[in-house]
Amino acid sequence: xxxxxxxxxxxxxxxxxxxxxxxxxxxxxxxxxxxxxxxxxxxxxxxxxxxxxxxxxxxxxxxxxxxxxxxxxxxxxxxxxxxxxxxxxxxxxxxxxxxxxxxxxxxxxxxxxxxxxxxxxxxxxxxxxxxxxxxxxxxxxxxxxxxxxxxxxxxxxxxxxxxxxxxxxxxxxxxxxxxxxxxxxxxxxxxxx
Amino acid sequence: xxxxxxxxxxxxxxxxxxxxxxxxxxxxxxxxxxxxxxxxxxxxxxxxxxxxxxxxxxxxxxxxxxxxxxxxxxxxxxxxxxxxxxxxxxxxxxxxxxxxxxxxxxxxxxxxxxxxxxxxxxxxxxxxxxxxxxxxxxxxxxxxxxxxxxxxxxxxxxxxxxxxxxxxxxxxxxxxxxxxxxxxxxxxxxxxx
DNA sequence: GTCTATATCCCGATAGAC
DNA sequence: GTCTATCGGGATATAGAC
Numbered sequence: 327x328x329x330x331x332x333x334x335x336x337x338x339x340x341x342x343x344x345x346x347x348x349x350x351x352x353x354x355x356x357x358x359x360x361x362x363x364x365x366x367x368x369x370x371x372x373x374x375x376x377x378x379x380x381x382x383x384x385x386x387x388x389x390x391x392x393x394x395x396x397x398x399x400x401x402x403x404x405x406x407x408x409x410x411x412x413x414x415x416x417x418x419x420x421x422x423x424x425x426x427x428x429x430x431x432x433x434x435x436x437x438x439x440x441x442x443x444x445x446x447x448x449x450x451x452x453x454x455x456x457x458x459x460x461x462x463x464x465x466x467x468x469x470x471x472x473x474x475x476x477x478x479x480x481x482x483x484x485x486x487x488x489x490x491x492x493x494x495x496x497x498x499x500x501x502x503x504x505x506x507x508x509x510x511x512x513x514x515x516x517x518x519x
Numbered sequence: 520x521x522x523x524x525x526x527x528x529x530x531x532x533x534x535x536x537x538x539x540x541x542x543x544x545x546x547x548x549x550x551x552x553x554x555x556x557x558x559x560x561x562x563x564x565x566x567x568x569x570x571x572x573x574x575x576x577x578x579x580x581x582x583x584x585x586x587x588x589x590x591x592x593x594x595x596x597x598x599x600x601x602x603x604x605x606x607x608x609x610x611x612x613x614x615x616x617x618x619x620x621x622x623x624x625x626x627x628x629x630x631x632x633x634x635x636x637x638x639x640x641x642x643x644x645x646x647x648x649x650x651x652x653x654x655x656x657x658x659x660x661x662x663x664x665x666x667x668x669x670x671x672x673x674x675x676x677x678x679x680x681x682x683x684x685x686x687x688x689x690x691x692x693x694x695x696x697x698x699x700x701x702x703x704x705x706x707x708x709x710x711x712x
Numbered sequence: 713g714t715c716t717a718t719a720t721c722c723c724g725a726t727a728g729a730c
Numbered sequence: 731g732t733c734t735a736t737c738g739g740g741a742t743a744t745a746g747a748c
Contacts, residue, residue, distance in 0.1 A: 425682040476696030482679040483672030489618040503669030507700035
């Protein structure tokens with residue numbers, strides 16, 4: 327793995343763990359096993375390296391979500407699969423957590439990949455809800471965009487509840503609550519595998 | 520206003536804006552118009568001052584939520600009022616945002632007020648859902664605890680979506696989606712006042 | 713490309729005068 | 731109670747040798 331790669335991967339891990347404000351170049355270099363010179367040779371500085379790391383994390387999250395959402399099953403089943411998929415709940419969302427970083431929100435370049443990723447996810451879910459509405463799996467009165475926003479918000483907020491309590495249970499509870507509300511009348515939602 | 524009060528209020532504002540890791544004693548002192556000595560006279564250090572600030576913010580949030588949840592109306596209407604109440608959406612939740620602060624989560628004393636507040640809110644909402652179930656406003660098959668968790672998660676996650684996009688619209692969309700799912704069959708959810 | 717040395721400023725805390 | 735002075739260390743970046 328190249329030095330530049332190691333720097334990006336170290337930054338991704340630290341951004342997830344400690345956020346942008348809490349991540350120092352020194353910590354990145356130590357984790358990557360590199361010296362100061364390497365970092366400033368490959369990147370313009372902390373924001374530039376962080377941008378590379380955030381872009382990659384965003385891409386990865388998108389690919390993971392797409393893997394589940396493009397899978398088999400009815401619209402409800404695909405949303406259920408997305409909500410119940412394995413997650414390292416207590417670590418939080420590596421993309422969503424960046425919205426609580428003032429220096430990320432203040433910098434349009436850093437915020438853009440975060441915004442685009444969550445927006446893509448919302449739009450993809452809205453499409454699936456719309457499908458389900460047309461097929462009669464969901465009530466025709468529902469607004470697909472609003473339901474999609476509620477789904478993404480429940481996941482992001484679930485991380486907050488889990489981290490506050492120090493246990494993934496609250497995340498699971500929120501997700502099950504949403505699934506129960508969303509479930510077609512003739513169906514009992516599954517519990518987590 | 521006493522110096523000690525000004526220190527706590529300055530810390531509250533900065534914790535909300537920049538989080539624990541992003542808030543320095545120096546910034547607190549400047550905003551409070553105090554010198555170093557004052558802070559270390561009244562408080563043992565940064566964590567001690569932060570604890571006082573977090574406790575007060577937690578109390579305040581609890582009081583605000585109670586004001587709405589104890590209000591008039593059917594259970595659905597009270598939950599609706601809570602979800603649609605005026606919020607400074609783009610600033611995020613002053614309590615929930617602390618869960619993304621690694622140094623807060625790592626310190627049980629700092630995490631406790633955060634956990635207790637969100638847990639209190641969840642329990643209070645669960646009681647209201649339970650009421651609604653008994654009165655037939657909500658489906659008897661619903662789990663009150665799970666619905667309550669979904670409600671709190673939608674709010675917390677709504678802040679994430681809003682801050683990512685730089686607009687409160689996504690928060691409102693998520694909340695409306697949840698209300699549509701929760702609404703008794705014979706009822707159209709209101710839009711935000 | 714990568715290293716070490718250095719620069720400047722800020723962090724969190726302590727000491728001690730007033 | 732409040733102030734300024736000072737501390738050791740870290741944050742972020744630059745310089746320049748190899």
